[in-house]
Amino acid sequence: MVTDHPGDFDVMRARDVAVPTLGPREVLVRNYASGVCYHDHLIRVGVMKRGITFPLILGHEGAGIVQEVGSAVRSLKRGDRVACTQWTENCGLCRFCRTNRESLCAERKYFGHDRDGTYAELFKIQEDSLLPLPSEVGFEEGAILSCAIGTVLAAIRDVGRTQAGEYLLVTGAGGGLGVHAVQMARLCGATVIAQTTSPEKAKLIREAGADEVVIARDGKFADEVRRVARGEGVDVVCDNVGAPVFQEALRATARGARYVLVGELTGDTVTFNTARLFLKGVSLLSTTSTSRAQLADVIELVRQRKLRPIVTERFPLGEAPRVHRLMVDRKLSGRVVLLP
Numbered sequence: 001m002v003t004d005h006p007g008d009f010d011v012m013r014a015r016d017v018a019v020p021t022l023g024p025r026e027v028l029v030r031n032y033a034s035g036v037c038y039h040d041h042l043i044r045v046g047v048m049k050r051g052i053t054f055p056l057i058l059g060h061e062g063a064g065i066v067q068e069v070g071s072a073v074r075s076l077k078r079g080d081r082v083a084c085t086q087w088t089e090n091c092g093l094c095r096f097c098r099t100n101r102e103s104l105c106a107e108r109k110y111f112g113h114d115r116d117g118t119y120a121e122l123f124k125i126q127e128d129s130l131l132p133l134p135s136e137v138g139f140e141e142g143a144i145l146s147c148a149i150g151t152v153l154a155a156i157r158d159v160g161r162t163q164a165g166e167y168l169l170v171t172g173a174g175g176g177l178g179v180h181a182v183q184m185a186r187l188c189g190a191t192v193i194a195q196t197t198s199p200e201k202a203k204l205i206r207e208a209g210a211d212e213v214v215i216a217r218d219g220k221f222a223d224e225v226r227r228v229a230r231g232e233g234v235d236v237v238c239d240n241v242g243a244p245v246f247q248e249a250l251r252a253t254a255r256g257a258r259y260v261l262v263g264e265l266t267g268d269t270v271t272f273n274t275a276r277l278f279l280k281g282v283s284l285l286s287t288t289s290t291s292r293a294q295l296a297d298v299i300e301l302v303r304q305r306k307l308r309p310i311v312t313e314r315f316p317l318g319e320a321p322r323v324h325r326l327m328v329d330r331k332l333s334g335r336v337v338l339l340p
């Protein structure tokens, strides 16, 4: 599915393109599932611009079988099952790459953004971005390990340092990151309060393990969250939505809370009184994408079934335009995949 230029849903078209040629450290993967992320939509409509050149194949979530390896590839061979991180290139040498923070590498190229991605039958990616996918984990699950699960593992466990006994708020809890953030927070021992604007998603969110589901009416939810969280507010926020919920979510924090920004759905600007932050001792934090080490942890947690990837629907790859429309209209819950 090639996007020739930014625009409406139907700018994505099925088309035959040349099979990518491989550099020495690159791998060609036969793709069996592509997760659909709001990030893809933001590129397609032209909200995200940095590093992007069209025509572009969208998608940074894929899983499949190695078809061909470059001459210097040593960790993988033809026929191996694999899952990928969200970037196609990083230097491997800088202080960020050396400390499991590859997403901050200056030479990082984001998959399906700076480079062609996974809305395709085959995709090319660097060896360092691939990890073996155990036979117990299916390709549809494998496709969503990195973005939908790895990102919230980074946010809740590593950046938010969530402790057993704390209260944690997940915003946009019915979405692809949200339903996995609920599970991750439970795994870290937190009491999970899940915010959503869609009452019809509450059942899925409860099944994912939320202790409380708060339906935001007219955009308001802070009072209800504070009431549930010992009357004081939450210790950690995993914010998958950004600007539209920021003020309410900040108001829902307890003293000393960590607010972790993960997603930004609108690209809008927010203003707030900085004193509100420091007088409460709230830390404003963020994370994006998944390190190789974090993906390895996700794979192991899923293999042991301590985490359950939630793929709610599947569509043929050619239906990408319809799937984007459903996503924008908030008709999708959890993660959905395209099947090449």
Ligand SMILES: [Zn+2]
Pocket: 037, 038, 039, 060, 061, 147, 148
């Ligand atoms: Zn994503």
Ligand SMILES: [Zn+2]
Pocket: 090, 091, 092, 093, 094, 095, 096, 097, 105, 106, 107
């Ligand atoms: Zn680097």
